[in-house]
Every structure is written in structure tokens, then in C-alpha cells.
Amino acid sequence: MSCTRRNLLIGTGAVIFTTGVTSVVASVTSKTLAATMTEGKKRYGMVFDSRACIGCTKCSEACRETNNVPEGVSRLEIIRSGPIGEYPDVHYRFDRNSCQHCDNAPCVYVCPTGAAYKDEKTGIIDVEGDKCVGCGYCLAACPYQVRFFHPETGSADKCNFCRDTNLQAGKLPACVLSCPTNALIFGDLNDANSEINKVIANNAVYRSKVELGVEPKLYKIADAKGEIKR
Amino acid sequence: MNTFIEAFSNEAIVWDWIIAVYLFLAGMSAGMVMIAIYLKRKVIEGRAADNGIIKATAILAPFGIIAGLTILVFHLTKPLSFWKIMIYINPTSIMSMGVILFNVYMTILFVWIALLFKDELISLINKYLGDKFGFISVLIDKIKPLENILEIVLAILAVTLAAYTGFLLSALKTFPLLNNPVLPVLFIFSSLSSGAAASLMFGVLVFKQPMHCPTVKWVHGFERPVVLFELFLLICFFSGLILGGGQKEVAAMAAISAGFWASWFWIGVVGLGMLLPLILNFVSSESTRHKSSFLLTVTGLSLVGVLMLRTFILYAGQMTVV
Numbered sequence: 001m002s003c004t005r006r007n008l009l010i011g012t013g014a015v016i017f018t019t020g021v022t023s024v025v026a027s028v029t030s031k032t033l034a035a036t037m038t039e040g041k042k043r044y045g046m047v048f049d050s051r052a053c054i055g056c057t058k059c060s061e062a063c064r065e066t067n068n069v070p071e072g073v074s075r076l077e078i079i080r081s082g083p084i085g086e087y088p089d090v091h092y093r094f095d096r097n098s099c100q101h102c103d104n105a106p107c108v109y110v111c112p113t114g115a116a117y118k119d120e121k122t123g124i125i126d127v128e129g130d131k132c133v134g135c136g137y138c139l140a141a142c143p144y145q146v147r148f149f150h151p152e153t154g155s156a157d158k159c160n161f162c163r164d165t166n167l168q169a170g171k172l173p174a175c176v177l178s179c180p181t182n183a184l185i186f187g188d189l190n191d192a193n194s195e196i197n198k199v200i201a202n203n204a205v206y207r208s209k210v211e212l213g214v215e216p217k218l219y220k221i222a223d224a225k226g227e228i229k230r
Numbered sequence: 231m232n233t234f235i236e237a238f239s240n241e242a243i244v245w246d247w248i249i250a251v252y253l254f255l256a257g258m259s260a261g262m263v264m265i266a267i268y269l270k271r272k273v274i275e276g277r278a279a280d281n282g283i284i285k286a287t288a289i290l291a292p293f294g295i296i297a298g299l300t301i302l303v304f305h306l307t308k309p310l311s312f313w314k315i316m317i318y319i320n321p322t323s324i325m326s327m328g329v330i331l332f333n334v335y336m337t338i339l340f341v342w343i344a345l346l347f348k349d350e351l352i353s354l355i356n357k358y359l360g361d362k363f364g365f366i367s368v369l370i371d372k373i374k375p376l377e378n379i380l381e382i383v384l385a386i387l388a389v390t391l392a393a394y395t396g397f398l399l400s401a402l403k404t405f406p407l408l409n410n411p412v413l414p415v416l417f418i419f420s421s422l423s424s425g426a427a428a429s430l431m432f433g434v435l436v437f438k439q440p441m442h443c444p445t446v447k448w449v450h451g452f453e454r455p456v457v458l459f460e461l462f463l464l465i466c467f468f469s470g471l472i473l474g475g476g477q478k479e480v481a482a483m484a485a486i487s488a489g490f491w492a493s494w495f496w497i498g499v500v501g502l503g504m505l506l507p508l509i510l511n512f513v514s515s516e517s518t519r520h521k522s523s524f525l526l527t528v529t530g531l532s533l534v535g536v537l538m539l540r541t542f543i544l545y546a547g548q549m550t551v552v
Contacts, residue, residue: 110401112326113318133315134307137325140244143404143552154307209552212403 043123044161045101045189045217046176047199051224052183053094055080062178066165073148075099075159076175084225093223096184099146099159100208100216101125107138107147107156116156123189123217124163129155143209144216161186189217206230237490243548248305250541252298253395254424257417257536259294260392261425262287263339265452267385269445270346279346282439283449286432288343295336324401328394335387342384344370345377392421395540399547406474407481408547412467419460420536426453427532434525441520453532454511457504464500481550491546499542503535 055078063069063076075098082092105125107116115131116138118124132155139147139156150157162173171177176184187196196219199205205219208230222228238247266287270278278284303312316333320326344351348370355363373380396414403409426449433439439446471482486492507528511519518524 106403109322110325112315112320112323112329114320115318131314131318132308133311135315135325136244136307137323140402140548141404145404145551149307212552214403 041121041123041190042188043103043190043217044186045123045196045219046161046173047185047196047203047205047219047221048096049183049185049199049203049221050094050096051221052181053078053096054181054183055092055094056180058178058180059096059175059184062174063159063162066162066174069157070151072151073157075146075157081229082226091225093226095229096218096220097144097146098218099125100144100214100218101161103215103217104213106141106143106212106214110137110141112137119163122161122163122167124161125158126160126163127156127158129153132156143212143214233490237494237545240545243545245544245548247541247544248301250537250544252302252305253417253540253544254537255294255298257392257395257421257540258424258428258533259291259298260335260388261421261423262291262294262429263388263425264385264392264422265425265429265449266291267381267388269448271381273445273448275444279350281433281445282437283429283433283445284346285437286429288347290428290432291339292336292343295332295339299332324394324397328398331387331391331394335384335391338380338384338387341373342377342380345374345380389418392418395421399543404552405481405547406476406478406550406552407471407485408543409552410467410471412463412470413543416460416463416467419456419463420539423453423456423460424533424536426456427529427536430525431529431533435522441525454508457508457532461500461504477550477552481547484550485542485546491542491549494538495542495546498538499535502531503538507531507535 057078060074060076060078064074067075069075077097079095079097080092081095083090084093085091101124103118103123105116105118108118108125111117112135113131113133115128115133117126117128119126129150134149134154134156136149136156139145139149142158147156147158149155161167162171166172166174166177172186173184176186185196185199187194189196191197199221200219203221205221206228207216207219210216210230266284269281269283274281274284279288303309306312315326315329318326319330348367351370352367355366393414396417399408400410400413429449430446430453433449434441434446468482468486471478473479486495510524510528510531514524
């Protein structure tokens with residue numbers, strides 16, 4: 001691949017432009033949205049690179065095993081769409097559907113008992129099973145529709161970035177570790193030098209349904225082909 | 231029949247018809263209380279407890295709220311943990327605020343009914359429990375001076391409760407059809423319409439309030455503007471969604487343009503529940519309108535219509551995600 005002087009200049013300009021704008025937005029929102037935790041402590045997020053994803057679903061299998069997720073429900077799904085083009089030049093697109101760990105999480109706001117909560121140390125949205133009565137308000141309130149009732153406990157359940165399993169053991173989330181193509185990047189969004197912030201700064205990323213103001217922390221790098229379905 | 235079963239066994243639905251029955255019962259309770267308080271203060275001359283509509287309210291308003299909450303508890307995945315919803319409070323949760331509202335509403339409703347039916351209550355207690363409960367009579371007499379303020383508070387709580395059934399759903403930004411500011415207002419008016427129908431059905435047919443008395447006439451006169459305004463609110467509801475474009479428009483069109491829920495809405499909610507009672511009342515002679523069978527038909531249609539509206543909003547609302 002050739003890199004002309006012109007392309008390099010455009011690229012650097014784009015990076016400065018996007019990072020400059022995001023930091024301005026971040027500083028404004030931290031003042032206006034009391035519920036947004038942009039400073040202090042850790043703020044874990046994830047990048048899903050759909051260019052790298054091959055749809056092997058190793059991530060969902062690893063998640064199931066690590067977090068004891070029973071059959072019939074899942075914390076993480078890889079959704080395949082396509083094909084684009086005709087044989088032999090066919091192309092499939094893959095998307096990740098899981099908890100986006102919103103800074104302004106609707107599930108946390110609507111939960112009548114406080115069972116759905118944001119862990120202030122990590123910014124992770126989690127469920128305190130003992131407090132959950134199983135009303136289903138959070139299942140309905142989630143704009144990404146990723147919550148479900150655990151068939152064994154009856155509590156609302158969903159991805160918690162392996163907070164009580166791998167993360168507690170000092171490891172990366174199971175999906176990240178299992179991905180053979182490194183399509184998942186996990187890290188602290190508050191740490192300016194973290195890998196995740198570098199990936200976000202150097203790629204055209206998007207987040208799903210940002211117009212709802214929920215401030216999701218799952219970033220996605222769009223597939224090279226076709227329209228982005230947010 | 232198959233489409234019927236299919237429509238009701240959609241697995242993507244988190245809140246099903248049981249929630250619709252609960253919304254209906256809570257709304258009917260609130261509507262009856264609003265109407266009964268108005269009648270007692272402005273229309274009834276003499277002892278309110280002797281009026282059939284007040285008697286019907288004293289039975290059905292607590293029944294609605296208790297039955298509604300009972301089925302709600304059994305709809306939880308952990309019914310035995312329901313008490314946790316009362317001790318853990320989340321001020322940003324509409325449902326949590328609703329739990330507090332329900333408790334206060336039920337308490338004041340029981341006190342109000344005890345004040346109205348003091349004589350009946352005391353004679354029942356004396357008959358079945360003996361004379362050890364004399365303090366209840368003293369207690370009621372002590373609360374009696376607060377009757378006026380309690381009544382105003384109860385009326386406000388009833389309006390809030392009717393609106394709450396709407397706010398509960400309009401808080402869900404996931405579903406454009408539910409996330410709609412008209413919903414609480416629409417539910418206040420559908421509560422009033424079900425409250426009016428239940429008042430007439432049970433007040434006249436069960437508690438034998440005469441057709442010609444001022445209270446029955448007032449509720450009759452009140453029904454028509456309520457239903458007409460409800461129709462107008464439905465127009466606001468759907469035109470707002472359609473004009474909003476995007477997923478709002480998709481949600482509205484999916485709900486009312488074609489399919490099972492569109493038929494349910496046009497034939498059931500609008501046709502049977504609203505237009506048919508309006509037309510029947512308009513074309514029938516006065517002697518027909520005063521027949522028990524006619525009253526049963528018209529109020530029955532209104533009640534079925536309100537239950538169908540709540541079911542429709544719930545199911546059609548959860549069909550389209552933002």
C-alpha cells in the first residue's frame with residue numbers, strides 16, 4: 001500500500017480533528033451530565049473491530065464457559081449479515097451484540113431495587129442478583145436488548161466484562177482472550193495511554209444508538225464494505 | 231386462532247398480557263375513585279354511603295388495586311422476593327416511585343372508605359369480632375375532621391396513579407411507541423372511561439342505584455366527552471409518532487397499518503370499545519337506554535375496549551425497537 005504525502009497529511013488532520021473534538025465533548029459532558037463518570041478511577045470500555053472479525057464465535061463460547069451462561073441464553077452474540085457480492089467474491093459482515101456498559105445506563109435508572117448498578121471503580125454495569133426481584137423493567141429498558149433472565153437464578157443477567165471472573169483474576173475478559181484475530185480491544189478509557197484509546201484515536205469508530213444519550217462504552221470499527229447499521 | 235396464539239406468544243415480549251390486566255385494574259380503580267370523590271362532593275345530596283356508585287367504588291377500587299398487585303407479584307421471576315421492592319428504593323426508577331404511590335394510595339383509600347362506611351363497618355365488626363374492637367370507632371371519629379383533606383389527597387393520588395401506568399411505559403426509550411409523552415394523559419382518560427363504565431355497571435346493576443338519579447345521569451353525561459377526548463388523544467398519539475419520522479414512524483405504522491394488532495386496534499379498541507358505545511347511546515331511545523341489558527352491553531363494551539387498549543399499547547409498543 002502506498003502512502004503519499006497528501007494521504008498522510010489528510011490522515012493526521014483527521015486524527016487531530018477527531019481526537020480534538022472528542023476531548024472537547026468529553027469535558028463538556030462531564031460537567032453537564034452528573035451521571036457520567038469521565039474522570040477519576042477506571043472506566044472500562046471495549047472496541048469491536050468488525051474488519052478483523054471472522055465470525056468464528058469463539059468469544060461467545062469462551063464467555064459461556066467462563067461465566068457459566070446456560071444454553072438458551074447468551075451474554076454475547078455475533079450477528080452475521082450479508083452476503084455482499086456474488087460468488088466467488090462474497091463477503092459477510094459481523095457485528096457484536098452485548099452490553100455496551102452505558103455511562104447513563106437506562107437499566108440502572110429504571111431498576112426499582114438498585115439491583116442493576118454501575119460499579120463506580122470500573123464504570124462496569126453489573127447486576128446484584130440478591131436484590132433483583134425479576135420485574136423485567138431493565139430487560140425492556142435496554143435499548144440494545146441484551147438483558148435476559150438467568151434460567152437458574154431468575155435474576156436479570158448480561159455481560160459484565162467478566163468483572164467477577166477473569167477481571168477479578170487479573171485477566172482480560174474471556175471474549176478478548178479467546179479471539180483468534182484480535183478483533184476485541186479492552187481497556188481503560190480514562191487512561192490516555194491505554195491501547196484502547198490509541199485504537200479509538202487512530203480508527204474511524206462509531207457507537208450504537210448514541211442519539212439516545214446513554215453514552216455506551218462499546219466502540220465499533222466499521223466493516224470495510226456496506227452501510228453501517230447502528 | 232393461530233394468529234391469535236402467535237401474537238400472544240411472541241418471545242420478544244418482556245411484559246405480556248398479565249401486565250395489561252394489571253394496568254387495566256389499577257386504572258379502573260383510580261378512575262372509579264376520581265368519579266366517586268367528585269360525585270360525593272358535588273352531586274350527591276344526603277349520605278354518600280347510601281349511593282350505589284359509592285358502594286360499587288368501595289368494593290371495586292380496593293379489589294382492582296389488590297388483584298392487580300397480586301397478579302403483578304406472581305409475574306415476577308422471584309415472587310417470594312417481592313418485599314425487596316418495598317425496602318430498596320431507587321428515586322430514578324418510575325416503578326420504585328410507583329410502589330410508594332401504591333402503598334400511600336391504598337392506605338388512604340381504606341381510611342376514606344372506613345370514614346364513609348363507619349356505621350356498616352362497626353356493625354360488621356360487632357357482629358363477627360365482638361366488642362373488643364371499640365377503639366376502631368374511636369379512631370374513625372378522630373380521623374373524621376381530616377375527611378376533606380384526605381379526600382383531596384386521595385383524588386390527587388388517583389390521578390397520579392392513572393398517569394403512573396402511562397409513565398411506567400413512557401420511561402422506556404427502547405420502544406418509540408411507548409416512549410411517548412401523550413401516553414400518561416391517554417391512560418388518565420382511559421382510566422376515567424373504565425371507571426365510569428364500572429361505576430355504572432356495578433352501581434346500577436348490582437347495587438341498584440336508580441337510573442334516573444342525578445349521580446347516574448352525571449356519569450352518563452361524563453362518559454361521552456371522555457371517550458371523544460380519548461379518541462382525540464389517540465390521534466395525537468399516532469400522528470405525533472408518524473410525523474416524528476424514523477423508527478417512531480416505523481413503530482406507528484407497524485402497529486396500526488396492517489396485521490393482527492392493527493385489526494385488534496381498529497376493530498376492538500376503536501370500534502367495539504369507543505365508537506359502538508357512542509353510536510348505541512346516540513341512536514337508542516331513552517326507554518331502551520334505561521334497560522338493564524342495554525346498560526350491561528354498553529358498559530361491558532367500554533370495559534373490554536379499555537382492556538384491549540392497554541393490551542394493544544403493551545404488545546404493539548414492544549414490537550418495534552428504537
